[in-house]
Amino acid sequence: DTGVSQDPRHKITKRGQNVTFRCDPISEHNRLYWYRQTLGQGPEFLTYFQNEAQLEKSRLLSDRFSAERPKGSFSTLEIQRTEQGDSAMYLCASSALRTYEQYFGPGTRLTVT
């Protein structure tokens, strides 16, 4: 396994459109995290899964955002009715249950025009 992968790497969309991002974690990593990073800022936590259960969601995750992790494998993050303020880098990370390190994917850079 070569690490966490994310698809697409870049996405340009028009305001009001829906977008979906995918994250494939390292095999057998129980935990999967989504973070958002806007320009000039550090990443901010959005949500995390332990296996298929979504255990925590940040207040940043408005009703337009939804995340899933069916069968505890890959995860998707969907943004409905995108706004210009959604433009950011969306980072996914995974970790094993009892280890400290989170391995990050390359990120999906979203631009909303």
Next chain:
Amino acid sequence: AQKITQTQPGMFVQEKEAVTLDCTYDTSDPSYGLFWYKQPSSGEMIFLIYQGSYDQQNATEGRYSLNFQKARKSANLVISASQLGDSAMYFCAMREALDRGGKLIFGQGTELSVKP
């Protein structure tokens, strides 16, 4: 509330010299972890070094060392013998206790520029 503070928006260092990037944190949780990540312009987050709150000794990884001062709640990163490839954004992060989810809380970052 848990918080990470990086007070240096930008730093310059001469190639082959050492540099210290500052990080202070705030938490009331006795169990936590502290990380440093490097983010080049490509955007990927590269893990550099980790320090657990119960670790007695400062962490070291090659040219990176973490100066952990628990009483002062600081976790500064020291890069020895800087290289041109070290130019990047550096983020300090604190991890919640694993049994509470283990999410990371990041600072604002420090942009390091290494001069030839």
